[in-house]
Structures are given as C-alpha cells and as structure tokens.
Amino acid sequence: MDSPELGNNIYSLIEALYPICRSITGDGFRRSMDILKKYVPLELHEIASGTQVFDWVVPKEWNIRDAWIKNSQGDKVVDFQQSNLHLLNYSLPVHRKVPMDELKEHLYSLPEQEDWIPYRTSYYKEYWGFCVTHRQLQSMTDSEYEVMIDSSLENGHLTYGEFLIKGESEDEFLISCHSCHPSLCNDNLSGMGVATYLAKHLSQVNTRYSYRFLFIPGTIGSITWLCLNEKNVKRIKHGLVIACVGDPGIMHYKKTRDGNAELDRAVQHVLKNTGENYKLLEFSPYGYDERQYASPGFNLNVGNISRTPHGQFAEYHTSADNLDFVKAECLADSYAKCLKIIQVIDQNRKYVNLNPKCEPQLGKRDLYTLHGGRKDANNFELAMLWVLNMSDGQSSLLDIADRSGVEFITIQKATEALQGAALITEVDEPKYRCLS
C-alpha cells in the first residue's frame, strides 16, 4: 500500500469514528470498537462497575441520549446533537428550569477562543454541565433556562479492545491508545487510526516480538488492564502510547522512565535518520497512559510518540480538534515512522564474529572490492567492517548503527550478507523469522 492511499485510509477510519460520543464507559466506546473490529479481530472485554482495580474502582457506566438548553422562547441555544462536546462528559441526568445565576456554575467556555467549544469531563465527581462557545455564553441573557440531559449513570461495564499478534517470542511490544475521547480527532482518533493500521500490517508479517494492542479508556483503562493482567505484565519489553499523530507538527517522542531504554535509542535512531526536525522530551509522570505503565511497581519501558504533544496545540481539547485539523499525509508519515521504530526493535539482535582475529578476507567471498588504492570504502563495505568489528556478542545492531553513524537498515543488510557467508552468527538465536 503506498503512502497516500494509506493516509487516506486512516483518515477515512477517523471520519467514521468522529461523530460518536465516546466516554470512559458506555455504548459510544462499544460502537467505536465495533468499527475497529472491521479492520482487526479485536477482543472486547467488559469489566463490571464496582470492580476494584488497585487503588481505583471501575466506575458506573455512563450513557447519553440527548441534551440541550432552551431559552425562555423554547429555542435550543445549546444542543448535544450539534456537537457531543457540548455536554460535560459524564454529566448526571437533569431536566428542570435553572436560573441563569445557578446555570453559570455549570457552563464552561473559552474566553480566548470565542467560537470553540471546550472539552470537559467530570468522571469522578457526580455533576452536570454544558460546554459552550464563549459567543454562546455571552448571548445567554435570559434569567432562566430549561436544561435537559437525558443520560444514565448506572452499574454496567467498562469496555476495552485488545488484540495480540503472536510472534516467535512471548516477549511483547505494547501499543496503547486511549479511545475515550468524543469528537476529537488528533486527540485521539489519530492514534486509534494509526494503531489500527499498524495492527493490520503486523498481523500479516512474521515478527520476533508478540505485539499487543490496547484500545482503552484513558487512566482507568490502563489501570484496569494492568490490574487484570498483572502476572503477565513482565512480558512487556517495549511499548508505545500513540496519540496526537495527525496534525502537521514535527514528531515528538517522550522517553521512557528509564530514559535510555532500547526503545528510546531506537526511536532516536529512526527520527535522526529521517533528516527532518523532531524533538525528544524527557519522561514526566504527567501525560497519557505511560504514567500508569511507568509507575514504580511496573516500570515498563513505554514511550509516547506524537506530533505536536497534548496541551501544546491551541486546538487541544476543543471542538477545533476536528476533521480539518488532522491530515492524511501526516497520518501516513506517523504510521511509517512508528513502523520503522518497531522494525528496528524487532530486528535488533546481537551477533558473534566467527573469525574474530583480524578481518576475514571479504574479497574472496565477493563481498569486497578487489582493486585497491581507492580513497574510501563504500557505505555497505563500511557497514560490514563495523559489524565484524563490533560483533563480540555484547553489541546489538542498534549499538553498531549508533556508533558507526550508519543507518540501521544498512547495518542490518550487512549483517545478512555476513551471516550468509557464515562469518557471524546470532547470539542465542531464537526461532523466529524476518519482519518484512
């Protein structure tokens, strides 16, 4: 699949998901998972409200049918049907006349962006409210309004989608996306779209690692999953939280808690070799679900890849994070970079030079130019010399790529040539095949 087609396909998936009012529980989340199931065989899990998950409790399930505010003339001045962001997410049901003085306590707007609706939630404090444009707020001059929220907050379930692609090894690479935001495209329909297409691709090739994809509600979802899967968490060797990957900004990578994990080095290698601008961010315990994966009791090597990071674009958590804000070509580019990162990790093996004393004679194996006297070795010959020199069983191909300044893919191909000539052998070669 070429890149423009791929970008368009991811964009189409986002378009299909956009109208649905998702939350951390409820039918909106379920309907979204049903759409993703058309692409990859997601397994849906339903966890009952009230289930204790570490320090937290799975909340009641929230469902929403309709909501509006009518003025004294009976006109809807705020209407959930126009944008599901209008409702404070997880609002309690209500239907009564409310004096404007009281109503103001339940209205949220952005004075600095008059035409944008903010996105606000109240998951853990039972409340109700509406998010409105500042222009709407200013025009609400009646002394009393009729408020209607047709929602339910009752015992039910928290839903999440999971998909495991088995590789040669039981060691896992985790890809995690929060999927609980309503009509917000970059945060995080973009991550859901890119991750879905990564899952689709990886399920069709052979890999060393097993790849686990999680489509979960933010925070409570990762906590729930970690709690229910506690005994297998140690299988996760690397992980990426994918979010905000559809805007035109440069790539950002927030490092793992370790800060110098294999994943951190792989991402840096890939981003550096793009020749494009990018930015590395140090780990911080604030952000997306990497917070939970990196809690000291788990300490997983999970990084966060994005274009413009959360909170750093004006459209963040507003109605302006819409279908215009994300671009097919940016989605395709994010996908390609994520896949390269995964490929580096998947192929980052260690070898031992079987002819460690002096160089082997590459020329007689047709691996080396036979006429001498030229100024320089070519890049492929140099890559072979590096692999031979550093294959002491301790250095990985990524170590060699980083030290030599030669791109991983060239090092990897040189390795194949040398392995073909029986000059090197993999250390503790596991039984897996190539990722293509």
Place this chain on the structure above:
Amino acid sequence: MDSPELGNNIYSLIEALYPICRSITGDGFRRSMDILKKYVPLELHEIASGTQVFDWVVPKEWNIRDAWIKNSQGDKVVDFQQSNLHLLNYSLPVHRKVPMDELKEHLYSLPEQEDWIPYRTSYYKEYWGFCVTHRQLQSMTDSEYEVMIDSSLENGHLTYGEFLIKGESEDEFLISCHSCHPSLCNDNLSGMGVATYLAKHLSQVNTRYSYRFLFIPGTIGSITWLCLNEKNVKRIKHGLVIACVGDPGIMHYKKTRDGNAELDRAVQHVLKNTGENYKLLEFSPYGYDERQYASPGFNLNVGNISRTPHGQFAEYHTSADNLDFVKAECLADSYAKCLKIIQVIDQNRKYVNLNPKCEPQLGKRDLYTLHGGRKDANNFELAMLWVLNMSDGQSSLLDIADRSGVEFITIQKATEALQGAALITEVDEPKYRCLS
C-alpha cells in the same frame, strides 16, 4: 528575624571583631572567641605549643602589644595602633635603630595600590617586618629608622572555638571558618559572622544531622582539630567552609573533592533556583581548610561557599578589605543561601510509594483537581506525581527535585501531603523531627 535586621546584626558583630589583631595563636584570637560566645555557647580548646599534629607541630604562641617605626625626628611613620595590618603577622620582638638599607628587607608594600596596606605573615619562619602603604614607603627617605616591635613568641597555646548542635543523628554537618586574620572583613570576619548566626538559628530548631561549628586558625587549626578528633571524623557527612561572604559579588561554590557529592548537588539546586547568577568551581587542593578536610586520608565532602572567591577581588589581603567592603544585605543573602543548602541536606530523605502499581486516586483524597480536561497539572500536583513515580526507595527528594525540575521545597511539601495520606513512607525512618 527579617532579612535587613539579620544583615545588620551580622554586620554589627563584624564591627565588634574588626579592631582586634588576630593571628593563628594568642590573645587576639581568644578575645574574638569571647565575643562569639555572647551569641553561641562556644567551647574553647587550648592546645599546647609543641604538640605534634600529624606532620606539623603546634607553634609557639604569639602576642603583640605595640609596634612602630620612628624616623630620625622621632615621629612614628608607621604605627601598629593605626592598623594592625602594619605588622608582619607573627613578627619577632625587636627594638633598635636599623639602617634603611637593612630595613627595606623587612618592609612590604603594594606598588599597584599606593594607599593600601598589604597583609603578610611569617608563621613558620622566624622573622620581623612591617607592611606599609606604597606612599609611606616612598616617603621614608631617612638613612636610619628606630624600629620597635613589642611582641612575644613563647610556648603557650593554640586556641580554637567549637560548638556542636546535636541532631537526631550522630552524623554531622561541619561548618568551618578560619578566624585567624586580623582586621580583614570579607576574609574572614564575614564567614565568622554568617556562621555564628547559622549556629544561633540551628541551635533553636530540630535537625536530623548534628551540626559542628569550628572557628579555627587557618591550616594549622584544621590540622590540629583533625588530629585530635581523628576517630570521629568519619561522622562528618557534609561540610562547608564559609569565607568571603560579605562582598557584593555573585555566589561561588567550590565543589568537594568528590565533585558530585550530595552536598554539591544540594548547593547547585539551591543556587540554580535563586534565579541569580552564580558560579561553580571545581575542587582544587589550594584554598582554605577544605584542603585539609579533603586530604586523601580523610576525603571529607567539604565544599567552600563564598561570594567573590579569595584572591579574585583587588581588596583581598589588604587594608581595603574593611568595613566599607562588606555589606549588610550581602551578609543576609549569604546567610539565607547557606541556610537553604543546609535545609535541603537536612530534609533530603528517601521514601517508598506504598501504592506502587499505577497511580493512587489522588482525587478521592482531595489531593487532585476533580474536573478533567485542563491543559496542565499545577506545580503541586506535578510534584506529587513525581514523588509517587520516583519513590522506589532509591531516589532521594533531591534526586526527584533535580530530575523533575521542580524546586526542592515544593517536592518536600508534596511529600508531606502524600505522607499525610499514607501513600508513601520514609525508608528506614530515623527518629527525628522537622527542621523549620
């Protein structure tokens, strides 16, 4: 005590000490200690001349009553009563007529500063001499002068003052000041003044460490103390030599021999968070008494805090290092920074997260904002998340402050809040109370 009052108080103490002619032994040193005893209950130690202290011997005690040079008309052209710097410190007694040719060998002046008297000593070579302004020297055109030094150099004692404030632990924080210079304000009445007020404060609060204050003659004093207290030296975990802290220059900190000791990191944290300019200096075995504390047989983590370092201000070791050169507000500022450094070290404990798997739910404990969707956590919430994430029993609060970029005091308050909610506990909690 507010800062201006404190600065004035330190300045007043310096004024009281200024006229006294101190040396490495003798009554001038004793009288100075008597003045400090009005502030803190110093214990005075008297060590007999001739006592072997490592490679050195406690010298004879020197006392001075008067000294002058008279010209052929009988006028005093150089007079110890005008400035005790006029005498080469530790001069032998003499009273005779001296031809100018011979006298020149005993006169010290500063050609580049015509009106300043240099400060010179001859502790370990028996000699006599006078320090004069260059203008004085140039006006001494007689062929012969009458020279009188009414001093004594006899078996006696070396004196030093010591004050131990017991904390919860026997581990010690050492504060050391050379106190042997005569009328020189920045070097080192400023250090004596700031140290005295630190001792006064620390004796009134509860501390984790025990604090040992030494007011000693330079070099021979620290050697003597180390020799006499050799078996307890290992209790000293951190130490500061305080000197030259009254001038208007920026703060300088000379690192410990280790270069990356807890103290070094604490000082850097405090100075960096002032937002003011400062300069870090690498350790060198030249300077003040940190040379002795850092000798390889002891290797104590003792740094040296100053404003403009010794030898780097024109007034250094001259009569211009006088009461005009040091400023009350600079003394107060140095005091405040030293105290902050001490507080960081004293409170730099380690904790364990009691809920290490995923974040605890801070909201239900009223520690966290309940409405979601905002762009950023506030600084205090961020500090709590950092403390939770890094409290694995290995990282100290200073480690957390440094990694997070959050100021130590905020990290420390977040720690208190989390401890109050029983979410973390101190590692090997010693029985001590707070330093306020």
Place this chain on the structure above:
Amino acid sequence: MDSPELGNNIYSLIEALYPICRSITGDGFRRSMDILKKYVPLELHEIASGTQVFDWVVPKEWNIRDAWIKNSQGDKVVDFQQSNLHLLNYSLPVHRKVPMDELKEHLYSLPEQEDWIPYRTSYYKEYWGFCVTHRQLQSMTDSEYEVMIDSSLENGHLTYGEFLIKGESEDEFLISCHSCHPSLCNDNLSGMGVATYLAKHLSQVNTRYSYRFLFIPGTIGSITWLCLNEKNVKRIKHGLVIACVGDPGIMHYKKTRDGNAELDRAVQHVLKNTGENYKLLEFSPYGYDERQYASPGFNLNVGNISRTPHGQFAEYHTSADNLDFVKAECLADSYAKCLKIIQVIDQNRKYVNLNPKCEPQLGKRDLYTLHGGRKDANNFELAMLWVLNMSDGQSSLLDIADRSGVEFITIQKATEALQGAALITEVDEPKYRCLS
C-alpha cells in the same frame, strides 16, 4: 639533536627510500628494510607464500624489473622507469600488442588531476594494468599499443622488519608502519622515517615499557605478524600506527577501539598542551593496520597518528605525494609529538601519599614559600598539592594532570620532588629507570 637537524635527517632517509618500487612482497620491500637497518638493527622475517594466516594466505612474491607501453612508432608513451606508480602494483607479466579498446580496460587515470599518476594495486585479483596521467591517456590515440611488463609472481616470501627494544617491563608499546607503498612520500615514507628515528632514540634511553617496531606490508603484514605472534599479543598495552606525518596539515589522532584508553588520554593531553590546532577522530574499522590490531579477537589499544589523514589530501595515492609534499619541519614536529606521547605513557605511574592525613608541611622541607599572604600558589607548588591530594594509589599522573589542568611534565617533576622528600611512593614500583 636539535629539531631542524632531525627534520633534515628524516627527510634524507625518505629521499633514499623514495625511488624504490615497494609492494607487499618482493625485493623492493627488502631493499627498503636494508636501508632502515643502517639506522636500527631491524630483524628481517621471511614468511613463505602459501602460509595460512588466519583467514588469509601469504600471497605469491611479486617482483618487477621493467614495464612500458610503446605506440605504433615504437616510442615509450608510458614508462615504469620514469615512475614506478605507472604500473598497477602486482601486475602479471605480459608482452604483446593490445588493441586500444582492450588496453583501456587496463589503464587508470585521474580526470580531475590531469598531470598526476594514480596509485592502484591488484594484490588479490590476478590482473595487469598501467596508471597514467589523464593527459597521457588523452594523447593515446593509436589503435594498438605494444605492452610489456617484465614482472614475476611466484612462490617466494613475504618480508617484514621488526625491532624490539627491551624495557624494564615485558609490557609492550607497539609502533607499526605499513611500508609497502612505492614512490609515495607522505603515505607512508613519512611514517617509516619518523618511526625509524623514534626507534633510534628509544634504543639509547632507559624505558619502562618494551618498544616493538614493525615495518610491514599493509593488511597482510599485520595479519601475518598477529598470526605468528598470537601468544604474545597480550603483552601489547598500547600502540600507534604512524602514517601521513610529513605534510603541513594539523595533527590528527584516531582513537583506539576502546575510545578512552590510557593512550587516547595521553595523546589528547599532549596535543591539547601544544596550544596548536589538532583534531580527534573516533575509531572506525576502516583505515590502516589498526583495523587488524583492533579486531575483536585482539582488541588492542592501538591508535593512529597522522597529520592530514589518508584520503583527506588531494595528493593521496597519486604521484603528487612526492618529495615536495613532505617537509622536514613537519617531520620533526610529528617526531617530537610522538615522542612526548610515548614519554607520557612511559612515565604514567601511580603513587601513594605517605602522609595522607592533612597536607605535609612542605615549607620545612624547602618545597614551599615560607611567607604567607600571597594571592596564589605558583604552578609547581600547585602541582605538588595536586599530586599529594590525588595520590591515593588509584590515580595515575595523567589522571592528576588531566584533573588539575597542569601539564604532565610539571606533574611529573612535582612527583619527583615529593618522592625525593619521601612524601610519596610509587605503587608496586617496578624495577626500571627513567626515560630521558
């Protein structure tokens, strides 16, 4: 010997070697060694063709008597007697008329440098050819030429020269020069000249290390030597490949595979203290014989010292790398720097302070200024204080020089003074004398 005389002497040796047609085997190499034997008592080794050396086989011996190309008028248009670079090194014998179309496949020129002859070889592929100026090539318009190469490629020997200077220790410092290039001055008659004079000097002084000099054919020579001497290779603690040291460029040093070996630090110390520009290059498994010494099965700490590195000067591997390109003063300068590096390594011992608790009283030993109060210690006093402070048995003199910023030679002299005063003693003092 003063520096201009030394430079002229090295240059004269290069002049004597220049006309000889060397190759990786043969009489040209032998005759070159015979010239070097007039300076140092080289031992010549002859290794039979066909000898297996690790993955390689010692090649047949190549000898050349004459070679030319005649045009249809019988004029020699290319003549080996004019420059031995005209012949593709290791060319098979041939004597026949060759159509120009075929001949073109056997001609090498440099279009970008019309008057320079390139240097090309075909050691491991049996072939014949001529290297010509581009101007020559363009004037060869005949349809057929008579080609004559009077060479032989037969079983014989590979020759190399070796010289071991025994020091107090069996640990060795290796100096290796490829000596297989025909009329090329910088690469590598310059290295052979500098190494010969280093060997001459070191054989006349007492040294701690033993010094092994190798004059070998590139690649196959070092592989052969390593194979035949495999069991003693571990004696080599440091090594330098010397090449391209006669041009006017700045000094370059390519680090050992380790990258932070004692040798790397010694070279950096010496080059930094010259006050001149220089450049450090990271290790790479491409270059000269350091490639073989640094193969993972040996992993020797061998660096490569040069002025402009191979391949980075236009004259590299062309007839322009001639007697005009190298300069006597550059050769003398390279010699002096190599010797300084060797001296640092040879004298880089460790000491223990015998008076580790506080400073010893240097004044009473006449090692220190007795009058106090000056702004600064002088450099020699500072060097003594550093040696005393850091002589804990772990730090070498180079460690002390690097940390203090004081030049090695001053640290070394301070060490001698302290040792003379019985204040320090060498750790595990071996029985050797000084290198002068």
